[in-house]
């Protein structure tokens with residue numbers, strides 16, 4: 001067993017930000033990453049992905065994104081930025097180290113065990129394994145008999161690679177919206193299956209990025225901000241119901257704060273729905289071979305179904321005391337960075353309208369200060 005001051009689990013933006021912030025506070029850390037390179041989630045994402053938050057509000061602490069990056073950097077630029085960030089902060093990551101268990105030692109330190117049989121004893125541990133750890137795959141009757149290609153959004157790279165004509169995108173989050181848009185632009189026949197009520201916000205309002213507006217409004221109560229923004233959003237998306245979408249009874253900020261549910265940031269998907277290039281269906285009821293039956297009785301044939309149905313943090317696999325620690329929730333309480341006040345920290349688990357990268361930076365600084373003061 002080796003001994004370390006702080007172990008950071010995960011070499012994504014949150015792990016890097018925490019390691020850099022610890023270093024800025026004079027503390028070293030051991031960063032463990034299960035993949036073979038840093039920012040592995042960004043390497044896996046679909047090719048056309050660009051940030052929905054501006055570069056000014058997506059940088060990690062102490063290192064603005066380069067001037068030559070566009071307002072909304074591409075996935076590859078994010079990877080370049082994170083690699084440069086790790087180099088500049090001298091962050092040395094141990095790759096191929098998948099943490100399988102984090103538990104208390106007899107001396108009230110933490111034991112971090114990895115899949116290769118190693119263990120590290122540490123005074124403090126930062127879990128930075130991300131909200132998008134394990135894909136959520138809904139199951140419906142007859143799914144196993146589907147004769148086309150069935151994949152999750154994390155397995156989608158680009159529309160060309162699908163070799164399909166008729167595509168069904170399941171879900172209405174940001175991956176769903178962007179993948180549907182890409183498939184339309186590639187000339188495919190695209191439908192979306194949307195199971196429940198949704199929130200939609202534009203990428204920009206009068207030229208101002210929505211996330212930037214959310215940052216300006218962040219000190220006001222979320223229900224008040226939702227009420228103030230509602231007429232503008234209504235003006236923009238008042239035809240939602242006519243297009244087959246159910247409008248959520250709650251505003252977008254309320255759904256983020258109370259249900260961790262983020263709105264669709266509309267980068268052009270709604271225009272394609274209005275133009276009839278993307279057809280909306282409700283929840284899938286059952287399927288048989290290529291034929292998919294929806295909850296409203298309609299049905300259609302598809303070559304490919306893409307499950308853009310999100311991810312879950314999967315913290316239960318790491319923490320033996322998960323159930324009592326989070327009391328039925330899948331993550332720490334909103335805002336709690338060290339819920340047990342016991343040296344176990346969590347970075348990157350607070351969904352927010354102001355952008356998760358920005359939030360990660362704020363949390364990393366706060367976690368590093370807390371560790372330095374212990």
Ligand SMILES: Cc1cc2nc3c(=O)[nH]c(=O)nc-3n(C[C@H](O)[C@H](O)[C@H](O)COP(=O)(O)OP(=O)(O)OC[C@H]3O[C@@H](n4cnc5c(N)ncnc54)[C@H](O)[C@@H]3O)c2cc1C
Pocket residue numbers: 009010011012013014015032033034035038039040041042045049050051052053058097098099100128129130131132133175318347348354355356357358360
């Ligand atoms: C498609 C998509 C687009 C997004 N766009 C934006 C945006 O525009 N703006 C914004 O602010 N945010 C955005 N986000 C949200 C968020 O900023 C990113 O998900 C970001 O990568 C989160 O960083 P993270 O370090 O918390 O998690 P991740 O990037 O997922 O990194 C976690 C790391 O932990 C590793 N890991 C997991 N489990 C273990 C284990 N047991 N042992 C060791 N290592 C482990 C993983 O391999 C991974 O490298 C987006 C998210 C997604 C999914």
